[in-house]
Amino acid sequence: MSSETKQILTTDGIPLEVSLKKAEKKNKIKAFLLVAPLLLFLIITYIFPIGDMFMRSVDDKMITNMLPKTFKAMEKWENLDELPPEEVFSAFYFDFKLLVKKQEQGKLGQRLNKEKNGFNSITKKLLRQIKRKKIDENANIKEQLMKVHKRWRSVEYWQAIKRTAPPYTMAKYLKGMDMYFAPDGSIAQVDEDRRIHRILWLRTLEIAFFVTLFCFFMGYPIAHLLATLPMKYSNLLMICVLLPFWTSLLVRTASWMILLQQQGLVNDFFVMIGLVSDDNRPEMMYNKVGTYVAMTQILLPFMVLPLYSVMKTISPSLMRAGKSLGGTPFVAFWKVYFPLTIPGIGAGCLLVFILAIGYYITPALVGGASGTLISNQIAFHMKTTLDWSFASAMGLMLLTGVLVIYWIYNKLVGVDNIKLG
Amino acid sequence: MSKNPEFVKFDKVDKSYDGKVLVVKDLQLDIAEGEFITMLGPSGSGKTTCLMMLAGFETPTHGEILLDGNIISNIPPHKRGIGMVFQNYALFPHMTVYENLAFPLRVRKVEKDEIDKKVDKALSMVSLSGFETRMPAQLSGGQQQRVAVARALVFDPAVVLMDEPLGALDKNLRESMQYEIKHIHESIGVTVVYVTHDQSEALTMSNRIAVFNDGKVQQLSNPAELYEKPVNSFVAEFIGENNTFNGEVVDIAKDKCKVKLANSEILANPISVKSKGEKTTVSLRPERALINPIDKMDNMFTGKIEEVIYHGDHTRVRLNLLGSSEFILKVPNSTSNLELKVSQDINIGWNSTDARALDPK
Known part of the structure; x- marks a missing residue:
């Protein structure tokens, strides 16, 4: 073939490519219009909120806006081990005075207190001095400010103010991993007895992993039965599998509470058959056991359905072929049937794991203290502490975790191998 | 080597799925060693059921099936050593052609060199040498069919069962495959039990044909006799x-x-x-x-x-x-x-x- 391809013309003399594009254009527009509502929906309900969440999680503009002159003056502060020059002190004083006028000095105190303990009291003290008009604005403000409280003479506090200068911060993400910015700007670990988030992350992963495992071992035989039973039985079984879907999540969780509590049905049964004594009933709720049991039951259909849809397509004659060629039933299953169900296993496990990692209501109700997950912590910060930026940061960390798992899965099995139906 | 005229024997075999209707009634059939016998009949006549009983996927409700003098009713399929070609080929889609053919040898713990040799031989027998690394999905219907035949023969089974293996092929391919299977049978002398509802296929390929209807063998004879001398009006109607x-x-x-x-x-x-x-x-x-x-x-x-x-x-x-x-x-x-x-x-x-x-x- 020659390197330059000859342009092909239609009978009218228009180049074929042009003619083809013209013919396809209408279809392309039609196709785009069909997906446009979905695209718009996704942008509004998914991409935009995630973007907003990200902005929130790193946003630290409040203080930047509160102390504009201070941060400007601080640019000239060269030796950070010594107290800043007079300009910084006076800029801070005028910024603060402006805040007092707007009655926003309290927010500043709180925010700075998060950065370094002790700011709250010294800003309050400064406020009192300003109200009593004790500060002479024409004299050296540095001297006067240093007299207000001894902490104003400490370089650490001024370093803390400087650290809040950038409008964006990763502090929330560090907090989510039980770390923080040390005064010198390096990353430090929270004291060991106060590391709660890392425990929660690990527990979330552990529970999600085991719930996926339990769902797999329980779902695989069910899916196999569903796919191989005659129609009239498989329909009934399918209804049993889908029944939980038609019941409210809250109702299902509540019924697990009835079953699992210490005076509950399961414990009653154990006592009745003499497995445990009446005064020694095991706790099966408000701990990990409750979370495992309830979440496995609730997420089971998400494992069964992808497996079923894959198994349904596997011809029964393949297993027969495996046996007739001399494979024992186990070999035929392991070498022929099982490899063909891997796409379903991948889809089911990924689905259950991702759902489990962000599960909220069930662990909140039956998990107790040792069975709650990171999502409960996120909800706690959303509703109770109102630290939305921290909640956003943890939400994004969760999302990143899911994406990483997806990426690993893609590397190991390949996403094209997923089959949902 | 003297051929055993009762190599496969159905002895008064009955089969019922629901306890009410007999799908196979009092089947008495002897198949000689090295014979190509076809079970021919309309759908629902019980021919596939007979094949499944011989393969071990169905158990006779009554009576015995004997292979080379031994009762096999209680032997599971994987120990019968019977090769089978399925209607839809049943090639393992996740294995290459080589792996498909090697499967029956590997489960028998055959040495690697020996496997290579046998797979080579089986593939050349169906003229598919050089296709070892292909996946079944990359093969045409006729090629898949030939792989299925090769796989059923590669472990040298005493009997090969074929369940309407050519049903999915187009007419020309079907005819050429008929001759190919017939020639393979002639060259290696394996006993073949073939199931079809296509009478011309049965007439072309078989040594003997058992015409099934209503769970019974209506006539068992060679193709010429079956055509020329049908014993009842069903056979006369069904053949030709x-x-x-x-x-x-x-x-x-x-x-x-x-x-x-x-x-x-x-x-x-x-x-x-x-x-x-x-x-x-x-x-x-x-x-x-x-x-x-x-x-x-x-x-x-x-x-x-x-x-x-x-x-x-x-x-x-x-x-x-x-x-x-x-x-x-x-x-x-x-x-x-x-x-x-x-x-x-x-x-x-x-x-x-x-x-x-x-x-x-």
Whole structure:
């Protein structure tokens, strides 16, 4: 073939490519219009909120806006081990005075207190001095400010103010991993007895992993039965599998509470058959056991359905072929049937794991203290502490975790191998 | 080596799935070693069930199946050592052609070198050498079919079962595969039990054919006999084309009988009729009736042409004869072509030996 391809013309003399594009254009527009509502929906309900969440999680503009002159003056502060020059002190004083006028000095105190303990009291003290008009604005403000409280003479506090200068911060993400910015700007670990988030992350992963495992071992035989039973039985079984879907999540969780509590049905049964004594009933709720049991039951259909849809397509004659060629039933299953169900296993496990990692209501109700997950912590910060930026940061960390798992899965099995139906 | 005439034996086998209907009734069938036997019949006649019982996927409700003298009813499929080619080939889609063929050898713990050798040999037998690394999905229907045959033969089974293996192929490919399978059978001498509902396939390939209907073997004989001498009207109907006359025996001798039709009488060969007054269906192959026969024939009638259909190698003529307008004649396309026109009257003749008086339909 020659390197330059000859342009092909239609009978009218228009180049074929042009003619083809013209013919396809209408279809392309039609196709785009069909997906446009979905695209718009996704942008509004998914991409935009995630973007907003990200902005929130790193946003630290409040203080930047509160102390504009201070941060400007601080640019000239060269030796950070010594107290800043007079300009910084006076800029801070005028910024603060402006805040007092707007009655926003309290927010500043709180925010700075998060950065370094002790700011709250010294800003309050400064406020009192300003109200009593004790500060002479024409004299050296540095001297006067240093007299207000001894902490104003400490370089650490001024370093803390400087650290809040950038409008964006990763502090929330560090907090989510039980770390923080040390005064010198390096990353430090929270004291060991106060590391709660890392425990929660690990527990979330552990529970999600085991719930996926339990769902797999329980779902695989069910899916196999569903796919191989005659129609009239498989329909009934399918209804049993889908029944939980038609019941409210809250109702299902509540019924697990009835079953699992210490005076509950399961414990009653154990006592009745003499497995445990009446005064020694095991706790099966408000701990990990409750979370495992309830979440496995609730997420089971998400494992069964992808497996079923894959198994349904596997011809029964393949297993027969495996046996007739001399494979024992186990070999035929392991070498022929099982490899063909891997796409379903991948889809089911990924689905259950991702759902489990962000599960909220069930662990909140039956998990107790040792069975709650990171999502409960996120909800706690959303509703109770109102630290939305921290909640956003943890939400994004969760999302990143899911994406990483997806990426690993893609590397190991390949996403094209997923089959949902 | 003397061939065992009862290599596979179905001994009074019954099979029922629901305890109410017998799918296979009192099956008595001997298959000789090295034989190519075909189970032929309409769908639902029990032929596939017989095959599944032999393979071990179904258990007989009553009776025994013997392989080389041993009862195999209690042996699970994977220990029977019977190769099987399935209707949809059942190639393992996640394995290459090589792995598919190696599967039966690997589970038998054959050495790697030996596996390579056997796979090579099996592939060259179906002329697919060089396809080892292909996946089944990359093969055409005919090639998949041949891989399936090779896989069923690669571990040298004593018996190979084929369950309508050519059903999914187009006509030309099916015909060439028929010859190929037949040649493979001839060259390695394995016993083949073949199931099909296609009578021409059965006639082309088999040593013997068992015609199944209603759970019973209607006739077991070689292809020529099956076609020429059907023992009952079902076989006559099912194998090849057939002209039938329903009537009553009015006179019977040793090799001839007179059958009274609605308004005429014909002479026929008494096969399943014994005495006067019996109802019968007389069966006559279309090619055995001749137009204006030169030789003297004992049945001579005049019919009116209703329809002439050109088929290339022959012309099919539908006649109104002896009160039936469904009488078919096959006229070979020769140089001395007759002028055949619709509504023309022609003389037809046939020998009474070819008109077989069978059981009434």
